[in-house]
Amino acid sequence: VNPVFCKVALDTPLRRCFDYLPPRDAAAPVPGARVLVPFGRQQLVGVVTALADSSDLPVEKLRQVLRVLDATPLLSAADLALLEWAAAYYHHPIGSVFATALPKLLRDGRDPGSPQVFWSITAAGRVWLQDPKSLRAKRQHELLQWLAARDACDEEDLAELLPGWREPARALLAKGFVATTSRQRDVSAPVISAATAGPRLDPDQANAVTAVTNALGQFAAFLLDGVTGSGKTEVYLQLVETVLARGESVLVLCPEIGLAPQLVERFAKRFATPIAALHSGMTDRERLGVWHDAAVGRARILIGTRSAVFTPLPRLGLVIVDEEHDASYKQQEGGFRYSARDLALLRAQQVGVPIVLGSATPSFESLHNVATAKFMPLLLTRRAGNAQPPRLSLVDLRAHAVHKGLSIPLLQAMDRHLAAGAQVLLFINRRGYAPTLICNTCGWIAPCHACDARMTVHQKSQRLSCHHCGAEEKLPERCARCGYEVRPLGHGTERVEETLVERFPGFAIERFDRDKLRQQSQLEGAIDRVHSGEARILVGTQMLTKGHHFPEVALVGVLNADQSLFSTDFRAAERLAQTIVQVAGRAGRADRVGDVLIQTQYPEHPLLQSLLNEGYGGFAAQALVERNTAHWPPYSRLALLRASGVQPDAAIQFLQQAKLLMENPDGVTLQGPIPAAMVRKAGRYYAQLLVESAQRLRLQKYLAEWIEKVEQLPSARKVRWALDVDPLDVF
DNA sequence: AGCACGCCGACT
DNA sequence: GTCGGCGTGCTC
DSSP states (O other): OOEEEEEOOOOOOOOOOEEEEOOOTSOOOOOTTEEEEEEEEEEEEEEEEEHHHHHHOOOGGGGOOOEOOSSSSSSSSHHHHHHHHHHHHHHHHHHHHHHHOOHHHHHHHOTTOOOOEEEEEOHHHHHHSSSSSGGGGGHHHHHHHHTTTTSSHHHHHHHSTTTTTTHHHHHHHHHSEEEEEHHHOOOOOOBOOOOOOOOOOOOHHHHHHHHHHHTSOEEEEEEEETTTSSSHHHHHHHHHHHHTTTTTTEEEEOSSSSHHHHHHHHHHHHSSSSSEEETTTTHHHHHHHHHHHHTTSSSSSEESSSGGGOOOTEEEEEEETTTTOGGGGOSSSSSSBBBBBHHHHHHHHHHHHHEEESSSSSHHHHHHHHHHTSSSEEEEEEEEEEOOOOEEEEEEETTOOTTTEEHHHHHHHHHHHHHHOOOEEEEESOOBBBSSEEETTTOOBBOOSSSSOOOOOEEETEEHHHHHOOEEEOOOOOOOTTTBBBEEEEEOHHHHHHHHHHHSSSOEHHHHHHHHSSSSHHHHHHHOOOOOOOOEEEEEGGGGGOOOOOOTEEEEESSSGGGGTOSTTHHHHHHHHHHHHHHHTOOOBBBBOOOEEEEOOOTTTTHHHHHHHHHHHHHHHHHHHHHHHHTTTTTTTTEEEEEEEESHHHEEEHHHHHHSSOSOOOOOEEEEEEEEEEEEETEEEEEEEEEESSSHHHHHHHHHHHHHHHHHGGGGTTTTTEESSSSSSSO
């Protein structure tokens, strides 16, 4: 009998698996199962990626698995393959990739099928809570008060929200002031009844549905290119209906900003089947429940943001990526910087099922994939009820007077549309009151002390806040340098709102930004007030450009389009065009053409001109020619080695040494190291090294060899570094 | 990353 | 004389 070795992925920064022997008196774990293993002086939970009959290490150096945590695999062979591919492609430690893919409670070794235990307050407990003497037991009192505010609380939620809850809980239980109930996790088969009939499809939609339906059961990638209101969601719904009828499940990815609940609602209205929804703002306990529902096949529709791409789904039949151009699909922080859109493609390919990427403003990567016949384009040309596309026009800020950031032509257009009973939407890509606080006398500007950035003024909270590191301080009344008066300079959403209140008395204004709408429920409330007609003027940031359609909005104003016109980032133009088209798409309905006014100092700018004259498609075609000439993606492949250190030049020094490790690489060029766009952020100094190649495989081969050497560098220990493959922001 | 070991400065 | 600073090395 061959000895069996378990290859285990452990959440360490070491980019390899570790070999273990099976537990002494138990069978070897199956691949895809979690195991508890000794690791140095610690015990860690890892995932068995494979069983092997050999090990690179002598047997006597190997230790034994302490406990097998899953009798059946938590991850299927396909799930394991996806994660292994991701670790290789992004050159990221395998264990850390696995950790990203699993909900926290599974990472901690929790049994996904264990019964849930709920804690609740008893009648006696409520009485005791009123007794002043209860205040003496501070922690017990706190816990009890917390339980009194809700029905029943799950143990995992308690652990997350009130660390150290167990001791006071035990004391309260002994006194009869709290009670526990236990419930088995639901693994019953899902109830799937017939879907509610959907509306009739127009010919474009019907074509799209037919094309994808014909491809079911094999890999094929489709780019569903349709303007807002052209009925992309209806195409998704019809496809999902077919896939469910085949007994298969569907993975639906959506961008991060509050869109999941909206999509879930559309799906829930249509299908009488459990839907698993994963989004931000869920507790660990809820995440585990949803993950489990999806993984055991109880929920056959999974709707979620970026990290949902890793969730196991038995009999996956279709993948949908909505608003595929959205930057939030790319993990931008931390070490494992993956693109959920790209991994979704890979997953569809590995499982052999079609994938539909939807957008009104497709990413240049996807347009290029259409041009090279990797994606099949599906065009939706009609807007709902034959609505006309909005009219875009520019307002030359040099030729018109501006009143607190609002030009006269824009104000007049607002008067006109408001008088006609329509709603008006103003987009400004800046939250807060003003981006700068400046001294009238000496010109001093309030700086962030940890970043190379200015503090943003927040008038209502009377604070200065740094939007890069989160630092906050009291709003100073006088200049820190000369002691004379300071004033806010520039305009953010808060200030525009203030101006609007003065200029349009009697019209209710709804502000959309992160400061005003912290929770999903607040966002929903604001959207309700827009739909009911109560709100007449909408002003907000990015938040307004995503998803929500406001049919009664007849005028859209873009207040500051100029910021990205002269950016050094090769993607800036693409993003600006997407933002303008997306925000323009919020407006309009069948019987009325929407107006979009874009305020700019540079009306003759070629980017704005091509967008206005030729639309997003024409603009993209032109911009892609420029990308090709300049050898930028999608005509080349990039990776960025980013580093930061507390010492001003630690990052640069590390990157310089990294560059010297492999000189004259074949078909690969290294540029840099150069300081990052914001050199100092949150007290650390940032720099980066750009790696470029015309061919993806060349780049991959280079990175694999290079990163192994990079991590050996002594200077690598003195900095924080991360490799960003296919980076979005290069400068 | 953790977590140890190990060798030099200011303190009960 | 110790407590503790963080440099360096290891984890199957």
